[in-house]
Amino acid sequence: MSEYVNAALAYARAVVAGDLVACKWTKLACQRQLDDLEREPSAEWPWVFDVTRAERPCAFIELLPHIKGKWAREGRNIALEPWQCFIITTVYGWVHRETGLRRFLEVYEEIARKNAKSTKGSGLFLYSLTADGEHGAECYTAATTRDQARIVFDDARAMAERSPGLRTHLGLAIMQHSLTVAHTASKGAPLAAEGSTLDGLNVHFALLDELHAHKTRAVYDVIDTARGAREQSLLWTITTAGTDRSGICYERRTHITKILDKVVIDDRVFGIIYTIDDGDDPFDPAVWPKANPNFGKSVLPDDMAAAARKAEAMPSALNNFLTKRLNVWVSGESPWMDMRAWDRCAEPSLRDLSEYHGAKAWIGLDLAQKKDFAALSIVFQHNFLELGADGVYAPVEKWCLSTRLYLNELAIQESGNAHLSGWARQGYVQVTDGDLTDFDVVADDLRALCRQFDVQEIAFDPALSMYFAGKLIEEGLPLVEITQRAIFFTPALIQVENLVLEGKLCHDGNPVMAWMVSNLVVKVSKFNELMSPTKERPENKIDGPISALMALGRALANEPSNTIEQGFVSL
Structure with missing residues (x-):
């Protein structure tokens, strides 16, 4: 080896x-x-x-x-x-x-500044152009501006000028704005950010530099779609953290974290992120190598210490220190759930609720008819036998969560989520005909659950479902309006996260629900520190977790209340 x-x-x-x-x-x-x-x-x-x-x-x-x-x-x-x-x-x-x-057809590498990413990128660019065995290879460096794109290209050009073997043995021709290899009809050049001018490319290798600075997804999309004619085209992104969580960079980062967390399976994408962990002190030198694997080499300890002192003394310099030196995304929103802890709480037996007949339960309902999911979550308590530290099995009371998800067939066909159709075929999503989700299917499931369980409340958002709710109220179902405000969600978000981390909640292991939980981020108010569940982009669905928070929020409140301040009104 x-x-x-x-x-x-x-x-x-x-x-x-x-x-x-x-x-x-x-x-x-x-x-x-x-x-x-x-x-x-x-x-x-x-x-x-x-x-x-x-x-x-x-x-x-x-x-x-x-x-x-x-x-x-x-x-x-x-x-x-x-x-x-x-x-x-x-x-x-x-x-x-x-x-x-x-x-691997795509690489996402996120790392702090000064870790020799341009040096490595330049070497990979030259390798792909001259030694990767590809005829007609088109290799590019791309960034938000042509000057930024030229950083890696110019480094590669300078390396080539000082490497005579590239010219004599591999046939590399060096020009001011491009590199070519005549006998394989290959070329390499820098590209600017005007995505509309990049049509007609046939990319073998592309290095996207500082993706976090791209204000639109145009360059990424054009290069990504220009790789279809190649059997092993490689799109390599190297970036530091930024602040725009709605942009293409954070979208790719989110996909990578889900791959690493095994929420999403994508064997053709490689990703690695060098940053500090949540809870780390950014001014502790012991954590700096986490974001700087070249610490002590190209990243000098004295230089890092000087930048840290400046950030500690000048609040205006803090964000720059966090993003550029420690590769920390800076935003008012943060991920809600530790997905490894969520996965540990999976209890697939909850997919069959027949053995829990008669249990006191609460239901949360989040309705949508077109592109979003309709979601129904039921929660109840149950004792599970678990092996204790003393080697003796003892009953442990846990909250049980089972979620049902509904979506119309047109929304599934038009979804950009490649996994959704597979999840639907496996039965994790109930598909209704046409272009609108059929609420009658949801209503039938609600009626069945009310017959099976001792349902205390069905929490719903009146903004989307008053007509639907009215019919069920007439039938005697215990529906309760929940005004979806931060004052209701704050305790629910905290309590449910704690239940998961402590292993006191179990769920049915639905992978669509896991994907949705990983999409949910928490926005914290600067004025009163109240928390609101939200998503970073429309395609990141969170309907399932919202219904679960509504159900668990009411169940954990212990006793009903009818005050507006508590976030709901009894009907």
Whole structure:
């Protein structure tokens, strides 16, 4: 096995074992690779790890010279660090066992400034152009401006000028605004951010620099769609954190975190994030290597300490320190749930509620007819036998949550979520005919649950469902209006999160519900610190968690109230 793969595996094992300081996302990325290496090839898993393919780009990059700073003055070549070997060998080592084509088609790398990302990116750009075995390779660097895109390109051009072998052995021609290889009809160039001017590309390799600064998704989308004609085109994004959680960068970041959390399965995308963990003190030097794997190399401790002192003394400098030096996204919103804790609470037996007949229960109802889901959550308490520390089984009372989700067939067909149709086929979403979700199906389920359980309340939002609710009230169902305000949701958000973290809540393991829970972020008011559940973009559905919060919020309130301040009115 090569020195690069050995270094990569040693790094991954040290991170997972806790021997190297790393954040949770880095640990999960390393664990993903170690787990994948243990898998046997099959029809569902057609990938094998090719050590030779893994080491080639590493060996290529280490033949290139440094072109900036003291190492350039000393005439030194690039020497990859173990963390860099881990990323490169993982991306390039996995291939299809029959075709030999690369597994990964997209890479998302989020890391603090000064961690040699331009140096590595320039090396990968030159490798893809000259040594990746692709004829007619089109390789690009892209950013918000042509000047930004030229940073990586100009570094690559300078490396090429100081590497005669690229010209004599690989046929690289160096020009002011492009690099070409005549015998393979390949070219490389920088691209600007005007997405409308990028049509007609046939991308083999594209390096998107500082994606967080892209005000629109135009460049990403154009390059992404320009890869369809290539069998193993690679879109590589390297960025630091930013502030715009509604932009394309945070969208890609969210997708990566869900892959690492195993909420979403996407075997063709590799992602790694270097940042500090929630709860870390940003001014503690012990946590700085989490966001800076090149700490002590290109990231100098004295420079970091000076930036930290400035941020601590000047509030105006704090956000810049957090985003640029520690790779922390700065916003008034934060993720609600620890998804690993949520997954630990799964109890698939709750998909069959027949054994809980007669239990005192509460129901939450969040209705929508077109593009959003209709969601119904029922909660009740039940004693489970669990093995204690003394080795004796004892009953433990837990809150049980079961959620039903409804969506019309047109919304599923038009959804950009590739997993949704599969979830529907598996029965995790109840599909109704046409272009509007059929509320009669929801009403039938409500009636059935009221016959099966001792339902205390059915909490609903009157803004969307008064006519629907009126008919059920006439039938005697115990509907209760919930005004969806922060004053109601604040205690529910806190209490439900605590129940999950303490293992005192169990749910039916619906993967659509897990996806929705991972979408929910909490917006905290600057004036009274009240909390509101929200989502960062329209496609991030949260209807299921809203219905669960309504049900659990009422159940945990202990006794009904009819004050507006409590967020509801009894009917």
